[in-house]
Amino acid sequence: xxxxxxxxxxxxxxxxxxxxxxxxxxxxxxxxxxxxxxxxxxxxxxxxxxxxxxxxxxxxxxxxxxxxxxxxxxxxxxxxxxxxxxxxxxxxxxxxxxxxxxxxxxxxxxxxxxxxxxxxxxxxxxxxxxxxxxxxxxxxxxxxxxxxxxxxxxxxxxxxxxxxxxxxxxxxxxxxxxxxxxxxxxxxxxxxxxxxxxxxxxxxxxxxxxxxxxxxxxxxxxxxxxxxxxxxxxxxxxxxxxxxxxxxxxxxxxxxxxxxxxxxxxxxxxxxxxxxxxxxxxxxxxxxxxxxxxxxxxxxxxxxxxxxxxxxxxxxxxxxxxxxxxxxxxxxxxxxxxxxxxxxxxxxxxxxxxxxxxxxxxxxxxxxxxxxxxxxxxxxxxxxxxxxxxxxxxxxxxxxxxxxxxxxxxxxxxxxxxxxxxxxxxxxxxxxxxxxxxxxxxxxxxxxxxxxx
Amino acid sequence: xxxxxxxxxxxxxxxxxxxxxxxxxxxxxxxxxxxxxxxxxxxxxxxxxxxxxxxxxxxxxxxxxxxxxxxxxxxxxxxxxxxxxxxxxxxxxxxxxxxxxxxxxxxxxxxxxxxxxxxxxxxxxxxxxxxxxxxxxxxxxxxxxxxxxxxxxxxxxxxxxxxxxxxxxxxxxxxxxxxxxxxxxxxxxxxxxxxxxxxxxxxxxxxxxxxxxxxxxxxxxxxxxxxxxxxxxxxxxxxxxxxxxxxxxxxxxxxxxxxxxxxxxxxxxxxxxxxxxxxxxxxxxxxxxxxxxxxxxxxxxxxxxxxxxxxxxxxxxxxxxxxxxxxxxxxxxxxxxxxxxxxxxxxxxxxxxxxxxxxxxxxxxxxxxxxxxxxxxxxxxxxxxxxxxxxxxxxxxxxxxxxxxxxxxxxxxxxxxxxxxxxxxxxxxxxxxxxxxxxxxxxxxxxxxxxxx
Numbered sequence: 001x002x003x004x005x006x007x008x009x010x011x012x013x014x015x016x017x018x019x020x021x022x023x024x025x026x027x028x029x030x031x032x033x034x035x036x037x038x039x040x041x042x043x044x045x046x047x048x049x050x051x052x053x054x055x056x057x058x059x060x061x062x063x064x065x066x067x068x069x070x071x072x073x074x075x076x077x078x079x080x081x082x083x084x085x086x087x088x089x090x091x092x093x094x095x096x097x098x099x100x101x102x103x104x105x106x107x108x109x110x111x112x113x114x115x116x117x118x119x120x121x122x123x124x125x126x127x128x129x130x131x132x133x134x135x136x137x138x139x140x141x142x143x144x145x146x147x148x149x150x151x152x153x154x155x156x157x158x159x160x161x162x163x164x165x166x167x168x169x170x171x172x173x174x175x176x177x178x179x180x181x182x183x184x185x186x187x188x189x190x191x192x193x194x195x196x197x198x199x200x201x202x203x204x205x206x207x208x209x210x211x212x213x214x215x216x217x218x219x220x221x222x223x224x225x226x227x228x229x230x231x232x233x234x235x236x237x238x239x240x241x242x243x244x245x246x247x248x249x250x251x252x253x254x255x256x257x258x259x260x261x262x263x264x265x266x267x268x269x270x271x272x273x274x275x276x277x278x279x280x281x282x283x284x285x286x287x288x289x290x291x292x293x294x295x296x297x298x299x300x301x302x303x304x305x306x307x308x309x310x311x312x313x314x315x316x317x318x319x320x321x322x323x324x325x326x327x328x329x330x331x332x333x334x335x336x337x338x339x340x341x342x343x344x345x346x347x348x349x350x351x352x353x354x355x356x357x358x359x360x361x362x363x364x365x366x367x368x369x370x371x372x373x374x375x376x377x378x379x380x381x382x383x384x385x386x387x388x389x390x391x392x393x394x395x396x397x398x399x400x401x402x403x404x405x406x407x408x409x410x411x412x413x414x415x416x417x418x419x420x421x422x423x424x425x426x427x428x429x430x431x432x433x434x435x436x437x438x439x440x441x442x443x444x445x446x447x448x449x450x451x452x453x
Numbered sequence: 454x455x456x457x458x459x460x461x462x463x464x465x466x467x468x469x470x471x472x473x474x475x476x477x478x479x480x481x482x483x484x485x486x487x488x489x490x491x492x493x494x495x496x497x498x499x500x501x502x503x504x505x506x507x508x509x510x511x512x513x514x515x516x517x518x519x520x521x522x523x524x525x526x527x528x529x530x531x532x533x534x535x536x537x538x539x540x541x542x543x544x545x546x547x548x549x550x551x552x553x554x555x556x557x558x559x560x561x562x563x564x565x566x567x568x569x570x571x572x573x574x575x576x577x578x579x580x581x582x583x584x585x586x587x588x589x590x591x592x593x594x595x596x597x598x599x600x601x602x603x604x605x606x607x608x609x610x611x612x613x614x615x616x617x618x619x620x621x622x623x624x625x626x627x628x629x630x631x632x633x634x635x636x637x638x639x640x641x642x643x644x645x646x647x648x649x650x651x652x653x654x655x656x657x658x659x660x661x662x663x664x665x666x667x668x669x670x671x672x673x674x675x676x677x678x679x680x681x682x683x684x685x686x687x688x689x690x691x692x693x694x695x696x697x698x699x700x701x702x703x704x705x706x707x708x709x710x711x712x713x714x715x716x717x718x719x720x721x722x723x724x725x726x727x728x729x730x731x732x733x734x735x736x737x738x739x740x741x742x743x744x745x746x747x748x749x750x751x752x753x754x755x756x757x758x759x760x761x762x763x764x765x766x767x768x769x770x771x772x773x774x775x776x777x778x779x780x781x782x783x784x785x786x787x788x789x790x791x792x793x794x795x796x797x798x799x800x801x802x803x804x805x806x807x808x809x810x811x812x813x814x815x816x817x818x819x820x821x822x823x824x825x826x827x828x829x830x831x832x833x834x835x836x837x838x839x840x841x842x843x844x845x846x847x848x849x850x851x852x853x854x855x856x857x858x859x860x861x862x863x864x865x866x867x868x869x870x871x872x873x874x875x876x877x878x879x880x881x882x883x884x885x886x887x888x889x890x891x892x893x894x895x896x897x898x899x900x901x902x903x904x905x906x
Contacts, residue, residue, distance in 0.1 A: 277727065354842075
């Protein structure tokens with residue numbers, strides 16, 4: 001090829017990729033009919049047209065590319081497939097398309113791939129880079145890096161700003177600080193500093209050079225006066241939410257995932273600053289992921305002990321289905337808003353399997369006996385550090401007898417009533433928890449399972 | 454009917470049920486051809502012939518009864534179906550038969566019912582009766598009950614006896630004590646007493662009256678000299694196993710489940726006797742399931758805090774499958790016996806979903822990137838209190854780069870090599886962990902998935 005031809009080809013590839021990234025189906029189609037070999041061409045960092053369409057949520061372009069037989073398995077320079085990208089950016093319709101056509105995965109996992117289901121608090125936008133937690137030199141350099149992002153926590157609440165006209169995504173946004181704005185706090189002995197990780201992937205439209213490392217994130221917890229901390233922001237739309245159970249559900253999916261990690265680890269530090277084995281003080285290690293006893297005689301110094309590592313509490317949460325398949329069991333606690341019913345739930349006990357915990361909790365709380373149990377999906381719930389393990393369960397008895405210490409009322413609800421509540425707006429007499437909860441997602445999963453919703 | 458006819462019918466029902474319980478297929482068949490209505494007759498406590506066959510593992514009798522259309526859904530006076538009974542007693546072939554024919558369950562859970570998979574340490578023979586943990590009067594009465602069973606622990610090891618000629622099941626058996634034999638230990642302030650629960654179901658052949666409550670079980674942990682404790686047994690075949698990771702795998706399935714619960718809770722008491730929030734001493738409450746801080750000013754006294762409850766650490770353990778579907782990734786740690794390879798595994802971190810933990814751990818340990826993840830089954834692992842969450846995962850990259858801090862070697866193993874190792878006996882060059890581990894069961898699940906093994 002002459003240099004003119006090369007340049008013309010490069011131009012065309014660029015035009016084609018740009019059209020895919022913008023979702024311009026007409027241009028994508030006409031360029032492909034002109035030059036079919038464009039379909040698998042790559043641009044910056046090895047991104048294909050399919051990846052760009054997947055990144056930006058352009059389903060029709062993705063469908064067109066797949067229907068024309070594009071290579072779905074190729075990976076970019078970060079080893080991500082288009083499916084990875086669609087999942088990462090939360091474009092489930094595209095992820096569904098790409099995994100449907102992933103015949104090999106279906107063959108390998110005959111039970112079906114549920115791992116596409118992603119719940120609020122579950123998205124990982126940061127690579128935790130746990131190997132770096134003991135690399136003090138690297139961490140110190142990163143702390144001072146101009147691109148590094150700091151989140152500020154007070155009483156386990158992150159500083160957030162309330163919505164602006166042009167804001168995208170969630171109703172509230174995390175306040176992000178640079179090193180200069182927080183370096184005084186880092187000097188204070190009472191400050192807890194947690195390394196959260198490195199951004200997994202930059203936006204495909206990034207203009208920065210390929211060699212630059214993505215920014216890393218830290219969380220800072222400080223006992224400084226909250227009003228003082230808020231003065232660090234120029235806008236007066238900032239605050240520390242007071243009711244995490246409700247307010248932290250207003251973040252974007254991306255930020256919710258970061259908060260889940262940061263808040264759980266910080267809650268552990270706030271509750272576990274003394275050695276549970278001997279009562280001595282402990283000190284923070286490994287960038288916030290370990291606390292070691294300061295007493296050299298302590299048993300916890302010999303070998304590896306879970307006392308030194310963050311605690312995660314597994315909880316089972318289950319939608320119990322009536323033997324007739326057309327009703328589900330929901331209960332309500334006294335503290336729920338009037339009219340709200342949810343799935344039953346409870347902590348997994350020591351020495352107990354998930355399925356057994358489901359059977360025990362359902363019988364304890366409602367008197368209903370459960371047979372088959374099926375895992376559906378899970379959700380990290382940072383209040384303070386639960387792992388909600390979501391299951392469907394089929395009842396083998398139907399009489400309800402509630403344990404009034406646990407729940408106020410439990411009832412079988414017909415499928416149609418649940419569907420109405422989910423899709424036609426909640427009635428004050430009966431509604432379920434919001435979409436950010438795994439309870440909501442389990443209920444939605446069930447009503448969608450045997451119908452065409 | 455005359456009284457003679459009634460008695461003749463009762464005799465025949467009894468004969469029929471007895472034949473089913475003994476597994477006498479010839480007699481079951483001939484009685485049924487004589488009096489077909491016998492098929493759903495019930496005897497003691499509402500047990501049917503199918504339940505008795507399921508209880509005692511008589512597959513051929515169960516098949517005959519099912520093929521003749523017996524009622525599979527009827528329940529005994531403890532609300533158990535024949536399927537419940539088969540699962541409870543570990544007769545998986547019968548449980549498989551009964552759940553295969555349970556069309557309704559399959560319809561309700563279209564993904565298939567994996568909850569039949571039961572792993573070692575996962576069987577629950579005791580009803581934990583958590584509501585009784587705060588009932589001190591009831592607990593005290595039960596402590597002195599002649600039928601109550603006590604297990605003795607020293608340094609987190611249960612006292613066991615080594616095999617006798619006529620022993621059934623495991624290679625070692627728990628030593629069971631009555632109140633009289635341990636009442637001196639119960640008086641000691643250093644003794645930790647845990648309520649384990651009530652036996653779920655008595656053997657169907659029991660001759661005791663229906664009104665009698667089944668025995669309850671307690672675990673005692675004491676700091677008395679182990680040699681002294683062993684003198685409480687008449688036989689000199691008793692001991693406290695020294696290597697729990699290995700020795701506790703020699704119990705029967707029933708006893709392993711009890712030990713999983715007892716050891717996890719006792720390990721928590723041994724490591725968490727001080728308040729992690731303020732460093733003060735704590736005291737045991739709720740029959741061993743809570744520890745409260747003795748300092749009235751402590752924050753942990755206000756509201757509910759996880760610091761007061763036993764810790765359970767969720768761990769992901771996964772078999773990673775090659776994109777070609779015919780190889781799996783296994784790794785080995787330096788401490789493994791030479792030639793042993795196993796699934797990769799790691800703790801779930803705060804704010805992390807199960808599927809994300811699988812992807813992170815596999816990439817950290819082996820450098821392999823993982824796409825779809827599927828939950829298979831789980832296993833309580835009381836060393837000291839892990840919940841092993843077993844998954845299959847499909848790799849999207851295949852290059853291996855091990856993290857040498859974590860594992861020594863990782864390799865793709867062809868399916869046939871794994872099958873040979875599982876079913877034709879281990880070779881010293883390559884073998885997998887024993888059947889009691891969930892790693893073994895995941896591997897077996899995979900090799901059986903796409904073949905007729």
